[in-house]
Amino acid sequence: MARREPSLTTERFTTSQLLEIDACTRCGECLNWCPVLEEIEEETFTPEGREGMTDKQKMDFSPKNKLTGMREMLNKGYGLRAKLFGPRQIPEDDVLKLKDEIYHCTTCGICSTVCEASINTVEIWESFRRNAVMHKRGPYGKQTGFVDLLASHNVFAADQEDRLCWVPEDIEIKDKADVAYFTGCTAAFRMQRVGVATTRVLQALDIPFTMLGPEEWCCVSVLIRTGQLELAEEFVNHNVNAMIDKGVKTVIYACAGCHRTSRIDWPKFYEGGDLPFEILAISEYMDRLLDDGTLSESDFDWKNPLKKRVTFHDSCHTGRHCGVYDAPRRIYDMVPGAEFVEMARTRELQRCCGAGGGIKAGVSDLALKMAQKRVQDAELVNADIITCTCPFCRRNIMDGINAMDTNIIFKDQQEILAEAMGLDLTLPDNPYIDKQM
Amino acid sequence: MVEHMAEYYSGLSVDNTLTFGVALVMGFIAVIACFGGILFQMKKWGYGSAGYGKEGQKGSIGGFLKLLLSQIFDKKHEQGVLTTLVMDILIQRRILKRSVLRWVMHITIFWGWIMLFVFSMGIFVVELLSKAGIYHAEVHPLVENFPLIVTLNSVFGYVLFIGVLIAIARRLFIKEVREGTTFYDLFLIWGLFVIVITGFISEGIRYAGTEYATALTDLWSLGISNTAAPPAALFHVVISLLFCVAMIPFTKYIHIIATPLSILAHGGGE
Ligand code: HEM
Ligand code: SF4
Numbered sequence: 001m002a003r004r005e006p007s008l009t010t011e012r013f014t015t016s017q018l019l020e021i022d023a024c025t026r027c028g029e030c031l032n033w034c035p036v037l038e039e040i041e042e043e044t045f046t047p048e049g050r051e052g053m054t055d056k057q058k059m060d061f062s063p064k065n066k067l068t069g070m071r072e073m074l075n076k077g078y079g080l081r082a083k084l085f086g087p088r089q090i091p092e093d094d095v096l097k098l099k100d101e102i103y104h105c106t107t108c109g110i111c112s113t114v115c116e117a118s119i120n121t122v123e124i125w126e127s128f129r130r131n132a133v134m135h136k137r138g139p140y141g142k143q144t145g146f147v148d149l150l151a152s153h154n155v156f157a158a159d160q161e162d163r164l165c166w167v168p169e170d171i172e173i174k175d176k177a178d179v180a181y182f183t184g185c186t187a188a189f190r191m192q193r194v195g196v197a198t199t200r201v202l203q204a205l206d207i208p209f210t211m212l213g214p215e216e217w218c219c220v221s222v223l224i225r226t227g228q229l230e231l232a233e234e235f236v237n238h239n240v241n242a243m244i245d246k247g248v249k250t251v252i253y254a255c256a257g258c259h260r261t262s263r264i265d266w267p268k269f270y271e272g273g274d275l276p277f278e279i280l281a282i283s284e285y286m287d288r289l290l291d292d293g294t295l296s297e298s299d300f301d302w303k304n305p306l307k308k309r310v311t312f313h314d315s316c317h318t319g320r321h322c323g324v325y326d327a328p329r330r331i332y333d334m335v336p337g338a339e340f341v342e343m344a345r346t347r348e349l350q351r352c353c354g355a356g357g358g359i360k361a362g363v364s365d366l367a368l369k370m371a372q373k374r375v376q377d378a379e380l381v382n383a384d385i386i387t388c389t390c391p392f393c394r395r396n397i398m399d400g401i402n403a404m405d406t407n408i409i410f411k412d413q414q415e416i417l418a419e420a421m422g423l424d425l426t427l428p429d430n431p432y433i434d435k436q437m
Numbered sequence: 438m439v440e441h442m443a444e445y446y447s448g449l450s451v452d453n454t455l456t457f458g459v460a461l462v463m464g465f466i467a468v469i470a471c472f473g474g475i476l477f478q479m480k481k482w483g484y485g486s487a488g489y490g491k492e493g494q495k496g497s498i499g500g501f502l503k504l505l506l507s508q509i510f511d512k513k514h515e516q517g518v519l520t521t522l523v524m525d526i527l528i529q530r531r532i533l534k535r536s537v538l539r540w541v542m543h544i545t546i547f548w549g550w551i552m553l554f555v556f557s558m559g560i561f562v563v564e565l566l567s568k569a570g571i572y573h574a575e576v577h578p579l580v581e582n583f584p585l586i587v588t589l590n591s592v593f594g595y596v597l598f599i600g601v602l603i604a605i606a607r608r609l610f611i612k613e614v615r616e617g618t619t620f621y622d623l624f625l626i627w628g629l630f631v632i633v634i635t636g637f638i639s640e641g642i643r644y645a646g647t648e649y650a651t652a653l654t655d656l657w658s659l660g661i662s663n664t665a666a667p668p669a670a671l672f673h674v675v676i677s678l679l680f681c682v683a684m685i686p687f688t689k690y691i692h693i694i695a696t697p698l699s700i701l702a703h704g705g706g707e
């Protein structure tokens with residue numbers, strides 16, 4: 001008789017991840033920080049099909065219990081008893097429950113930051129999701145739609161030929177350059193104001209840059225975060241090769257999601273291994289130019305002092321995942337008139353806005369609740385503007401603001417720069433004007 | 438008195454070769470179970486893939502070690518392996534950063550346990566040498582030839598005890614921690630508790646009625662005469678070998694292997 005397959009297999013987990021699952025000491029520190037668990041505990045959000053949970057059951061959504069759940073299930077399939085008597089079957093409903101718990105996560109990474117055992121939880125969640133997709137258990141809710149949408153090479157099923165339709169006529173995009181600006185799907189089709197601001201600022205600072213245009217395909221963040229890897233390799237190779245064709249040495253990003261994915265995930269899928277160019281958040285790039293003297297503060301030709309209290313939301317992806325904290329702050333510090341205030345939780349202990357990890361698409365009401373929490377953080381320090389370096393955070397935080405009674409407004413970092421420099425942010429007419437968020 | 442004078446530091450008598458023999462055999466079994474179990478676990482980890490998003494391997498210990506070592510010695514880490522080893526594993530600053538109480542709890546358990554482990558091994562070797570006639574002790578019990586070790590042994594015993602008491606108290610009295618506690622957690626801390634307690638008791642019994650007895654050891658002896666020293670010591674040794682060595686790979690003890698490796702693989706840091 002053929003041996004039965006374990007109910008949860010080790011497929012897609014790396015050897016080190018299997019070790020890390022056994023490394024959790026169940027110290028409980030991550031429970032104090034997980035923003036999803038917080039909403040579930042406070043009952044501002046209840047996962048579908050889990051109404052009326054006891055306090056103990058709510059804990060199943062904690063990073064600690066997710067790791068324990070995986071450990072127990074894996075041991076049933078690969079432990080000593082399983083090796084002697086065959087894998088013990090786990091009811092499919094139990095596996096699906098764990099799967100739902102693991103999809104209720106924005107991959108914010110704070111559980112990894114505070115983990116006393118240094119476990120890279122986010123990548124373990126991602127491997128589990130990948131395993132779930134392989135076994136037709138995942139992804140979650142509307143996340144299934146991503147793969148079909150990406151037939152168009154962007155997440156909005158828009159026409160790739162329109163990828164640069166938002167670029168103002170007087171902006172010069174070099175054919176080849178050392179620096180490329182990777183726009184990302186959101187800025188290209190739904191938040192073109194961020195794209196316009198970024199290109200205007202670059203041009204005003206005399207930084208020559210190129211863009212991939214129709215050859216810029218989705219960075220595949222949505223696929224990697226939700227465990228749907230089928231297209232990842234093809235997309236990553238396409239983007240990397242397109243950059244090589246343009247002779248690019250540095251790719252800069254005004255989107256935290258694309259930034260993180262390119263920096264951390266692309267090398268895992270690129271056929272050549274390490275990328276032949278550098279990946280930098282735009283603030284990091286400017287910080288470097290200021291340091292090496294290529295750029296000086298006087299190059300920023302300020303026209304409109306801001307006269308507002310500004311607070312900065314570190315995105316999970318550029319912040320915790322890539323460790324970029326000081327560079328964006330240095331940029332805000334230069335803006336004349338801006339009164340910069342920090343929220344209680346910033347930098348590596350920042351609170352996630354709720355957009356990432358497929359939550360905005362998969363569990364949108366959870367994303368909205370989390371966004372409101374972050375806006376409240378900003379209210380507590382009496383900020384007028386909450387700012388960030390991520391169009392995806394922008395979208396979610398703006399949804400949060402709209403659902404609340406508050407005077408706070410959101411502005412992207414590049415918008416703040418462009419406005420203070422008196423640059424024109426009018427969008428050229430294009431087919432996506434009325435889809436702007 | 439002399440016929441019951443305990444040779445082995447924890448009280449196993451030189452006359453009672455059966456007791457010593459049992460301890461020796463148990464020691465062997467425990468060490469084999471421990472090493473076998475660690476190999477088994479490494480093989481289990483070896484079912485994973487050699488890299489992110491790649492195909493799995495069929496339980497390859499080599500494959501497991503290869504990825505682990507490449508991660509530990511990854512040049513992208515912000516600090517060197519040695520710094521991680523000292524700051525994040527021996528001093529455990531990641532715990533300290535999160536909670537001083539839990540750090541005191543763990544650092545005492547950690548150093549208490551390690552030092553007792555080392556001393557036990559040391560005295561065991563002396564015991565073997567003495568049995569082989571290579572080492573001739575001046576004083577009996579044998580262990581009394583090493584007063585510094587005897588003292589340190591007690592000190593670290595209490596250090597471990599303090600940590601274990603904090604761990605137990607934390608899991609009993611803090612509501613959220615208590616509710617999240619499972620058998621997996623309890624086995625580890627209560628197991629340590631039993632080891633520490635039986636250690637103190639067997640030492641108390643060993644000294645009972647001898648010139649080495651103190652008020653404290655008499656308290657721990659529970660009033661039992663030192664004729665019972667060998668079985669008391671045997672009980673302590675067997676429990677320790679089972680809980681502390683043989684069960685390492687199969688219980689939450691696995692963290693004393695997996696956790697430092699995870700910290701090293703990710704380059705530690707605060
Ligand atoms: C080798 C390096 C080790 C590392 C990095 C490590 C790490 C940890 C961590 C992070 C915790 C959670 C602490 C907390 O609740 O805040 C823990 C728990 C624990 N460790 Fe270790 N450990 C190590 C070795 C040991 C050793 C040698 C022992 C001795 C038996 C030990 C015994 C314990 C116990 C009993 C707990 C449980 C506390 C509880 O459940 O409340 N550890 N360990
Ligand atoms: S990554 Fe963030 S949301 Fe996900 S489990 Fe960890 S703390 Fe919770």
Ligand code: SF4
Nearest residue numbers: 024025027028030115
């Ligand atoms: S912080 Fe890390 S070690 Fe502690 S319970 Fe959470 S995942 Fe486990």
